[in-house]
Amino acid sequence: MLSALVSRVQDFVAAKAQDALLAVLRAGPVPQHVAFVMDGNRRYARRQHKVVWEGHADGFEALRRTLEICMRLGVRCVSVYAFAIENFKRSQDEVDALMSLAEDKLTEMCKHGELLDRHGIRLNVLGRKDLLPPRVQDVVRRAEHMTRHNDRAVLNLCMPFASRDDIATAVAASVSDALASDAPHITEAAVAAHIATAAAGSPPVDVLVRTSGVRRLSDFLTWQTCEDAQIQFSPKYWPDFGLWDFVPVLLDYQRKVWAAPVDA
Incomplete structure (x- = not known):
């Protein structure tokens, strides 16, 4: 009983410190995006001696945790690289597990009282949605429709996505318009x-964070990050990423904003 009480006190103190x-x-x-x-x-x-789909499931929980932090900070838009077009080349078992996970988590996140509903977050699924299995396409349509009325924040779930495809699609649309x-x-x-994030009404990207210590963009938002966006790399694997890993990113962003010339 004493250990349980100590644990509750520790959780309370940690929550107050985070607040x-x-x-x-x-x-x-x-940053607004x-x-x-x-x-x-x-x-x-x-590393955790888990099967691959469990790592992806823990990754969705990290997304939920990070999105909550962003909303409490006042970030207006969050975009995440959930599934690359290239990922279809992975083993069929892994792709099937990822599609089932996406189906389950999208359904869960859009329930009344869940994270998107509580924070007024509109969900956009950006990319080649036609490549998704029909059952996932159905869930995507329902999830986007259910959050259309939300207007306080935006979550861009990029899946299946590739910047080269995004740019090619934008150029084709521009040619058609011309x-x-x-x-x-x-x-x-x-x-x-016509770039996907702009077409979805998102503001310009301010900060892009890549976890796991890898220092490349891997065909994600290359148009959106080619000019003013700050690019940050974290050594943490995504499922381990949390507030204390995000703090240095935010402090560096604030330092650079304060240091920028007034007329920049």
Whole structure:
């Protein structure tokens, strides 16, 4: 009984400390759009002596935890690399497990009172949705429809996604628009307007974080991060990523914002 009481007290103190830390961070500039390459689920699973799908399941819990932190900080939009088009080349067992996991978690997250509902988060699933199994496409349509009325924040779940495909699609749409309007040429602004995140109404990316220590973008949001976005790398595997790993990213963002010239 005493150990249980001590544990509850420790949890209470930790929660209060987290509340205080978030309040301090909110007092400074907060990025309005944060993107995550959720990398390291499979290596995490091997380290924990788990099967691969359990690593991905723990990764979804890390997404829930990180999204909660972002909402409490006042981040307006979160984009995550949930499944790359290239991931279809993995073993059929792993792909099937990921699709089933996505189906279950999307259904769960959109229940009344769940995270998206509580924080007024609109869900966008961006990418080649036509490549998803029909049952997952059905869940995606329901989830997007159920959150259409939410207007306080946005979660862009990028699956199946690739920046090269995103850019090619945006260029094709711009060409179609130009032909329809007899425009003499295609502008950068026209292509930018058709890029998936912009077309979904998201603000520009301020910070992109990749976990697991790997230092590359892996074909994720390359158009969106080519100019002003700050790119950060964390050594933690995604399922282990938490507030204390996010704090240095936020402090570095705030330091750079404060250090930027007034007319920049």
